[in-house]
Amino acid sequence: MTGNDFSYRDKKVMSIGIVKELTGLSERQIRYYEKRKLIFPDRTTTGIRKYSFSDVDRLMEIADKIEEGVQTHEIRSELAKRDEKQKTKEVREQMIKGQLNAHFHYRKL
Amino acid sequence: MTGNDFSYRDKKVMSIGIVKELTGLSERQIRYYEKRKLIFPDRTTTGIRKYSFSDVDRLMEIADKIEEGVQTHEIRSELAKRDEKQKTKEVREQMIKGQLNAHFHYRKL
DNA sequence: CGTGTAAGGAATTCTGACACG
DNA sequence: CGTGTAAGGAATTCTGACACG
Numbered sequence: 001m002t003g004n005d006f007s008y009r010d011k012k013v014m015s016i017g018i019v020k021e022l023t024g025l026s027e028r029q030i031r032y033y034e035k036r037k038l039i040f041p042d043r044t045t046t047g048i049r050k051y052s053f054s055d056v057d058r059l060m061e062i063a064d065k066i067e068e069g070v071q072t073h074e075i076r077s078e079l080a081k082r083d084e085k086q087k088t089k090e091v092r093e094q095m096i097k098g099q100l101n102a103h104f105h106y107r108k109l
Numbered sequence: 110m111t112g113n114d115f116s117y118r119d120k121k122v123m124s125i126g127i128v129k130e131l132t133g134l135s136e137r138q139i140r141y142y143e144k145r146k147l148i149f150p151d152r153t154t155t156g157i158r159k160y161s162f163s164d165v166d167r168l169m170e171i172a173d174k175i176e177e178g179v180q181t182h183e184i185r186s187e188l189a190k191r192d193e194k195q196k197t198k199e200v201r202e203q204m205i206k207g208q209l210n211a212h213f214h215y216r217k218l
Numbered sequence: 219c220g221t222g223t224a225a226g227g228a229a230t231t232c233t234g235a236c237a238c239g
Numbered sequence: 240c241g242t243g244t245a246a247g248g249a250a251t252t253c254t255g256a257c258a259c260g
Contacts, residue, residue, distance in 0.1 A: 124230075126229095126230065
Protein backbone atom coordinates (compact mmCIF):
# COMPACT_ATOMS: atom_id res chain seq x y z
CA MET A 1 0.00 0.00 0.00
CA THR A 2 2.67 2.43 1.06
CA GLY A 3 5.41 2.46 -1.49
CA ASN A 4 6.34 1.31 -4.93
CA ASP A 5 4.21 -1.76 -5.25
CA PHE A 6 5.09 -1.65 -8.91
CA SER A 7 6.35 1.89 -9.22
CA TYR A 8 7.30 3.15 -12.61
CA ARG A 9 8.18 0.00 -14.46
CA ASP A 10 4.63 -1.18 -14.99
CA LYS A 11 2.74 2.05 -15.34
CA LYS A 12 1.23 2.44 -18.79
CA VAL A 13 2.07 5.96 -19.77
CA MET A 14 3.73 6.02 -23.18
CA SER A 15 2.02 6.33 -26.51
CA ILE A 16 3.12 4.27 -29.46
CA GLY A 17 5.41 6.93 -30.89
CA ILE A 18 7.90 6.74 -28.02
CA VAL A 19 7.66 2.98 -27.86
CA LYS A 20 8.57 2.97 -31.50
CA GLU A 21 11.61 5.09 -30.76
CA LEU A 22 12.62 3.08 -27.70
CA THR A 23 12.33 -0.29 -29.37
CA GLY A 24 13.23 0.53 -32.94
CA LEU A 25 10.13 -1.31 -34.07
CA SER A 26 7.55 0.08 -36.49
CA GLU A 27 4.06 1.00 -35.31
CA ARG A 28 2.82 -1.70 -37.60
CA GLN A 29 4.89 -4.31 -35.79
CA ILE A 30 3.92 -3.07 -32.34
CA ARG A 31 0.23 -3.19 -33.19
CA TYR A 32 0.57 -6.53 -34.86
CA TYR A 33 2.15 -8.11 -31.77
CA GLU A 34 -0.80 -6.85 -29.84
CA LYS A 35 -3.21 -8.46 -32.28
CA ARG A 36 -1.31 -11.70 -31.80
CA LYS A 37 -1.70 -11.28 -28.05
CA LEU A 38 1.96 -10.89 -27.21
CA ILE A 39 1.56 -7.49 -25.64
CA PHE A 40 -1.30 -5.79 -23.80
CA PRO A 41 -1.25 -2.01 -23.75
CA ASP A 42 -3.89 0.01 -21.94
CA ARG A 43 -6.15 2.38 -23.82
CA THR A 44 -7.25 5.86 -23.01
CA THR A 45 -10.99 6.38 -23.05
CA THR A 46 -10.55 7.72 -26.56
CA GLY A 47 -8.69 4.68 -27.80
CA ILE A 48 -5.04 5.70 -27.69
CA ARG A 49 -2.68 2.87 -26.70
CA LYS A 50 -0.55 3.32 -23.60
CA TYR A 51 2.55 1.27 -22.81
CA SER A 52 4.83 0.75 -19.81
CA PHE A 53 8.57 0.37 -19.61
CA SER A 54 8.10 -3.33 -19.02
CA ASP A 55 6.06 -3.43 -22.22
CA VAL A 56 9.02 -1.89 -23.99
CA ASP A 57 11.33 -4.55 -22.59
CA ARG A 58 8.92 -7.25 -23.58
CA LEU A 59 8.71 -5.89 -27.10
CA MET A 60 12.46 -6.07 -27.43
CA GLU A 61 12.40 -9.68 -26.34
CA ILE A 62 9.69 -10.37 -28.85
CA ALA A 63 11.68 -8.69 -31.57
CA ASP A 64 14.65 -10.90 -30.75
CA LYS A 65 12.57 -14.04 -30.95
CA ILE A 66 11.05 -12.95 -34.24
CA GLU A 67 14.49 -12.42 -35.66
CA GLU A 68 15.43 -15.91 -34.54
CA GLY A 69 12.56 -17.10 -36.67
CA VAL A 70 10.22 -17.97 -33.83
CA GLN A 71 6.59 -17.52 -34.79
CA THR A 72 4.27 -15.25 -32.87
CA HIS A 73 2.19 -18.23 -31.90
CA GLU A 74 5.09 -19.89 -30.12
CA ILE A 75 6.27 -16.66 -28.56
CA ARG A 76 2.78 -16.22 -27.27
CA SER A 77 2.74 -19.50 -25.36
CA GLU A 78 6.22 -18.92 -23.96
CA LEU A 79 5.23 -15.52 -22.68
CA ALA A 80 1.90 -16.76 -21.39
CA LYS A 81 3.69 -19.43 -19.38
CA ARG A 82 6.04 -16.90 -17.89
CA ASP A 83 3.24 -14.46 -17.12
CA GLU A 84 1.43 -17.24 -15.32
CA LYS A 85 4.43 -18.01 -13.14
CA GLN A 86 4.91 -14.36 -12.40
CA LYS A 87 1.31 -13.95 -11.36
CA THR A 88 1.52 -16.94 -9.05
CA LYS A 89 4.64 -15.50 -7.49
CA GLU A 90 2.93 -12.18 -6.89
CA VAL A 91 -0.05 -13.83 -5.30
CA ARG A 92 2.25 -15.69 -2.92
CA GLU A 93 4.02 -12.51 -2.00
CA GLN A 94 0.74 -10.80 -1.39
CA MET A 95 -0.37 -13.59 0.90
CA ILE A 96 2.81 -13.30 2.93
CA LYS A 97 2.31 -9.59 3.25
CA GLY A 98 -1.23 -10.17 4.33
CA GLN A 99 -0.16 -12.57 7.04
CA LEU A 100 2.48 -10.23 8.31
CA ASN A 101 -0.13 -7.53 8.51
CA ALA A 102 -2.51 -9.83 10.33
CA HIS A 103 0.25 -10.70 12.75
CA PHE A 104 1.39 -7.22 13.61
CA HIS A 105 -1.90 -5.44 13.44
CA TYR A 106 -4.05 -8.13 14.93
CA ARG A 107 -7.15 -6.51 16.32
CA LYS A 108 -5.28 -3.25 16.37
CA LEU A 109 -8.57 -1.36 16.31
CA MET B 110 27.24 1.95 -18.26
CA THR B 111 25.86 -1.48 -17.63
CA GLY B 112 22.63 -1.11 -15.75
CA ASN B 113 20.07 1.37 -14.59
CA ASP B 114 22.20 4.47 -14.35
CA PHE B 115 18.92 6.31 -14.07
CA SER B 116 16.54 3.67 -15.30
CA TYR B 117 12.94 4.58 -15.72
CA ARG B 118 12.49 7.40 -13.28
CA ASP B 119 14.24 10.05 -15.33
CA LYS B 120 13.43 8.99 -18.84
CA LYS B 121 11.32 11.59 -20.62
CA VAL B 122 8.63 9.56 -22.29
CA MET B 123 5.21 10.95 -21.41
CA SER B 124 3.30 13.59 -23.29
CA ILE B 125 1.42 16.29 -21.47
CA GLY B 126 -1.90 14.47 -21.53
CA ILE B 127 -0.77 11.70 -19.18
CA VAL B 128 1.11 14.12 -16.99
CA LYS B 129 -2.11 16.03 -16.68
CA GLU B 130 -3.87 12.86 -15.58
CA LEU B 131 -1.12 11.78 -13.21
CA THR B 132 -0.79 15.14 -11.51
CA GLY B 133 -4.31 16.46 -11.72
CA LEU B 134 -2.95 19.73 -13.06
CA SER B 135 -4.21 21.46 -16.19
CA GLU B 136 -2.10 21.66 -19.31
CA ARG B 137 -2.09 25.39 -18.82
CA GLN B 138 -0.51 25.01 -15.40
CA ILE B 139 2.04 22.48 -16.55
CA ARG B 140 3.15 24.69 -19.42
CA TYR B 141 3.20 27.74 -17.23
CA TYR B 142 5.51 26.14 -14.69
CA GLU B 143 7.81 25.41 -17.55
CA LYS B 144 7.77 29.00 -18.66
CA ARG B 145 8.66 29.99 -15.12
CA LYS B 146 11.56 27.51 -15.28
CA LEU B 147 10.34 25.16 -12.60
CA ILE B 148 10.24 22.15 -14.87
CA PHE B 149 12.23 21.14 -17.95
CA PRO B 150 10.60 18.65 -20.28
CA ASP B 151 12.32 17.38 -23.38
CA ARG B 152 10.90 18.01 -26.81
CA THR B 153 10.51 15.73 -29.77
CA THR B 154 11.98 17.06 -32.97
CA THR B 155 8.48 18.20 -33.86
CA GLY B 156 8.00 20.13 -30.65
CA ILE B 157 5.95 17.80 -28.47
CA ARG B 158 6.84 17.99 -24.77
CA LYS B 159 8.05 14.81 -23.08
CA TYR B 160 8.12 14.29 -19.30
CA SER B 161 9.60 11.74 -16.91
CA PHE B 162 8.18 10.22 -13.75
CA SER B 163 10.47 12.45 -11.74
CA ASP B 164 9.01 15.41 -13.59
CA VAL B 165 5.59 14.24 -12.47
CA ASP B 166 6.76 14.06 -8.86
CA ARG B 167 8.30 17.47 -9.14
CA LEU B 168 5.09 18.90 -10.54
CA MET B 169 3.18 17.58 -7.57
CA GLU B 170 5.61 19.24 -5.21
CA ILE B 171 5.25 22.45 -7.15
CA ALA B 172 1.49 22.21 -6.97
CA ASP B 173 1.72 21.83 -3.20
CA LYS B 174 3.90 24.89 -2.86
CA ILE B 175 1.60 26.92 -5.07
CA GLU B 176 -1.32 25.94 -2.91
CA GLU B 177 0.61 27.08 0.12
CA GLY B 178 0.82 30.45 -1.56
CA VAL B 179 4.48 30.27 -2.51
CA GLN B 180 5.23 32.15 -5.71
CA THR B 181 6.80 30.49 -8.72
CA HIS B 182 9.81 32.72 -8.35
CA GLU B 183 10.55 31.40 -4.89
CA ILE B 184 9.81 27.83 -5.81
CA ARG B 185 12.22 28.24 -8.65
CA SER B 186 15.14 29.16 -6.41
CA GLU B 187 14.35 26.40 -3.94
CA LEU B 188 14.33 23.85 -6.69
CA ALA B 189 17.40 25.28 -8.35
CA LYS B 190 19.28 24.95 -5.09
CA ARG B 191 18.23 21.34 -4.69
CA ASP B 192 19.06 20.53 -8.30
CA GLU B 193 22.50 21.96 -7.77
CA LYS B 194 23.10 19.78 -4.73
CA GLN B 195 21.85 16.75 -6.57
CA LYS B 196 24.14 17.40 -9.49
CA THR B 197 27.13 17.77 -7.20
CA LYS B 198 26.25 14.51 -5.55
CA GLU B 199 26.03 12.75 -8.88
CA VAL B 200 29.36 14.10 -9.99
CA ARG B 201 30.92 12.76 -6.79
CA GLU B 202 29.38 9.36 -7.34
CA GLN B 203 30.63 9.31 -10.88
CA MET B 204 34.12 10.10 -9.75
CA ILE B 205 34.06 7.23 -7.30
CA LYS B 206 32.85 4.88 -9.99
CA GLY B 207 35.58 6.09 -12.25
CA GLN B 208 38.23 5.41 -9.64
CA LEU B 209 36.88 1.95 -8.97
CA ASN B 210 37.04 1.25 -12.66
CA ALA B 211 40.54 2.56 -12.87
CA HIS B 212 41.49 0.32 -9.97
CA PHE B 213 40.00 -2.91 -11.18
CA HIS B 214 40.51 -2.51 -14.89
CA TYR B 215 43.85 -0.83 -14.78
CA ARG B 216 45.49 -1.39 -18.14
CA LYS B 217 43.15 -4.27 -18.72
CA LEU B 218 43.73 -3.99 -22.47
C1' DC C 219 3.11 -15.07 -41.65
C1' DG C 220 4.81 -10.69 -40.73
C1' DT C 221 5.19 -6.13 -42.41
C1' DG C 222 4.85 -1.90 -45.54
C1' DT C 223 1.84 1.66 -47.17
C1' DA C 224 -1.79 5.09 -48.60
C1' DA C 225 -6.45 6.74 -46.81
C1' DG C 226 -9.52 9.30 -44.02
C1' DG C 227 -10.88 10.54 -39.66
C1' DA C 228 -10.48 11.44 -34.75
C1' DA C 229 -7.77 12.91 -30.79
C1' DT C 230 -3.66 15.43 -29.07
C1' DT C 231 -0.57 19.12 -28.65
C1' DC C 232 1.28 23.71 -29.67
C1' DT C 233 1.49 28.82 -29.60
C1' DG C 234 -0.07 33.49 -28.89
C1' DA C 235 -3.79 36.15 -27.24
C1' DC C 236 -7.73 38.02 -24.53
C1' DA C 237 -9.48 37.93 -19.85
C1' DC C 238 -9.53 38.50 -14.77
C1' DG C 239 -7.10 40.41 -11.05
C1' DC D 240 0.50 36.37 -10.70
C1' DG D 241 -1.53 32.27 -11.99
C1' DT D 242 -4.98 30.23 -14.74
C1' DG D 243 -9.10 29.63 -17.98
C1' DT D 244 -10.51 29.65 -22.72
C1' DA D 245 -11.43 29.90 -27.82
C1' DA D 246 -8.62 29.75 -32.27
C1' DG D 247 -6.17 27.69 -35.94
C1' DG D 248 -2.71 24.77 -37.29
C1' DA D 249 0.50 20.92 -37.01
C1' DA D 250 1.65 16.30 -35.43
C1' DT D 251 -0.03 11.80 -33.65
C1' DT D 252 -2.73 7.82 -33.54
C1' DC D 253 -6.40 4.71 -35.10
C1' DT D 254 -8.66 1.26 -38.14
C1' DG D 255 -9.46 -1.53 -42.21
C1' DA D 256 -7.61 -2.65 -46.54
C1' DC D 257 -4.50 -3.82 -50.48
C1' DA D 258 -0.06 -5.93 -51.26
C1' DC D 259 3.67 -9.45 -51.13
C1' DG D 260 4.57 -14.10 -50.07
